[in-house]
Amino acid sequence: MIHPGTEPETISAARTGNPEAFAVLYNEHATEVFRYIRGRVRDEHLAEDLTSETFIRAFRRIDSFTWQGAPVAAWLVTIARNIVADHFKASRTRLEFAAGDYLDLESDRVEDSAENAGLRELAAVEARETVERQLRALPPMQAEAIRLRYLDELSLSETAAQLGRSVGATKQTAFRAVASMRARLAVAA
Known part of the structure; x- marks a missing residue:
């Protein structure tokens, strides 16, 4: 069983494809990532979507994560920041119609x-x-x-x-x- 709070071990287990380990990362950091995104976008549903996208991207790239002593939350917030930036860049260049x-x-x-x-x-x-x-x-x-x-x-x-x-x-x-x-x-x- 993966225990919350042991980030290096949790990351190592998640890198091997252990879904329980990634679930621990999600459970520990989803609220923090959501708050970060919600502080930058006005729409709660959009913030939920972007939070989901953050964890999807993290899951896809977990094998490239290198433990450097910083909290995993810093890595996840960096991903979230990039996703929010991508969202705003895309919205600047499109007119929205039904x-x-x-x-x-x-x-x-x-x-x-x-x-x-x-x-x-x-x-x-x-x-x-x-x-x-x-x-x-x-x-x-x-x-x-x-x-x-x-x-x-x-x-x-x-x-x-x-x-x-x-x-x-x-x-x-x-x-x-x-x-x-x-x-x-x-x-x-």
Whole structure:
């Protein structure tokens, strides 16, 4: 049996594939990792998901962990910090829309009715109208940055060239525009 509190032995056992040993690590550190992540993201469900991802990544990489005298929690929090950073980096570059507007459900669809096709078209029109309404509320430079970068799907350097600005300034403009749109959508919801 693996006893809590004996981290070097627990890590050694977990590296050999002992699920009980990894369970001890999880039980000892899950709350601490969750608190760390929860302090950085506003959504409790997202914090739970990112905590799970932290332990999945730790499980996959346990064989590369080298004991250096520091607590295992430090290693787990480092993984969590990287996962949170990855999450925020990814969210900066995407506009979020309802997934149903863009999912291709052809493989799951037995029969496509005219009603379903009409509902999908209505949802697409509503999504386009929402985006256009949000773009009209932005300052002109921000709106143009969003149109070029995300709607016209230009690269960051192509968008910067079109706007006559540096890549850094363009990236910041697009980031501020997306943040502004997201804030207005959150208030409207």
